[in-house]
Amino acid sequence: MTDSPYQLFDVRVLRTEHITPAMIRVTFGGEDLPRMAAGGPDQRIKIFLPHPGQDSPVMPDTGSGDTADWYADWCALDPSVRGIMRTYTTRRMRRDPDELVVDFAVHGPAPSPDDGPATSWARTARPGARVSVLGPVDEENAAYDFRPPRDTDWLLLTADESALPAVANILERLPAGLPTRVWVEVHDLADRQDLPTEADAEIHWLTREGATPDAIRGADLPEGTPYAWIAGESATVKAVRRHLVGERGIDRKKVSFSGYWRKGTTTDDLIDSGESA
Structure with a gap:
């Protein structure tokens, strides 16, 4: 075995x-x-x-x-x-x-x-x-990424519909009162879901693909030590990470990011190229 x-x-x-x-x-x-x-x-x-x-x-x-x-x-x-x-x-x-x-x-x-x-x-x-x-x-196991450090004061989560199930799971497991800021891109407001949580969560629903970086850029974020979890379309994920690390000065070790998909590229394309396993 x-x-x-x-x-x-x-x-x-x-x-x-x-x-x-x-x-x-x-x-x-x-x-x-x-x-x-x-x-x-x-x-x-x-x-x-x-x-x-x-x-x-x-x-x-x-x-x-x-x-x-x-x-x-x-x-x-x-x-x-x-x-x-x-x-x-x-x-x-x-x-x-x-x-x-x-x-x-x-x-x-x-x-x-x-x-x-x-x-x-x-x-x-x-x-x-x-x-x-x-x-x-x-x-x-190695197949999950949400691992906030013990010194985390507040969370930032971003997703599109591909990563929405993960965000829903994360929110369900958060401790009561933890400041959490969430941005989720959906095709239509009819695609919003109830996201139960005991955290102090502000959830923002966006309906324009790739709108997340600009939305975060204009947001007032909490004070203290953050942990960011970013997932969804690859280009949007990279843009959010650049903003958080390069413009907000967040420690790159406190930013977890994962491109769940890439616009204009199928999963089979990535498998054929050896990028997906």
Whole structure:
């Protein structure tokens, strides 16, 4: 057996629901889910989807339980038949019963030319549909980034719809009264969600893509030692980080940033170039 903190899980859809016009929540079940760890609030997992006409995704043989070389083994499979890999955030890991909840950002309530394989799958997913998930079996693992230092006085969070599930998780876990400033980009105000938190949170919803840097630039931020968590479209993430570090003078070690996607580039493009694993 491998000492890898991750495992491949075979799961099936239990139910789906539109929580906003641009977000579909899919709840999965599976016999091995009791082994999956919840991990951090922005815990990343890999979801492998079947191609049209397949009942389940074609995956490497991990009968021995060894997932240490899963990526090389997956790459060695024929791209036209192997499971379609996408990265998502665990929205919730439920217990009793064990259920994995994942929110899929889509381009509005109706099919769109912008739909990729994951969006198309989520729109048509029905109970019983099978996928594979690479998820953590150790609570402490390298696939999450939200790690505020002990001396943090206040938080800054930014996201678009791709990172909104992570922001929702983070806000749910914050201690009461912690000053928190949040900016979220959505396509339409109808895509806003309730974001429960006990923190002292100010949440700003933006409807123009890439508007976050300017919005933060004009904001009055709290005093004290900050920790910033920035995720979403790559160019916007970089612009926010430049502003916080270069213009606001925030210690770069206190800024966690992650480009969840890149405008004009598909996930498959990044995989082919070796930038996504």
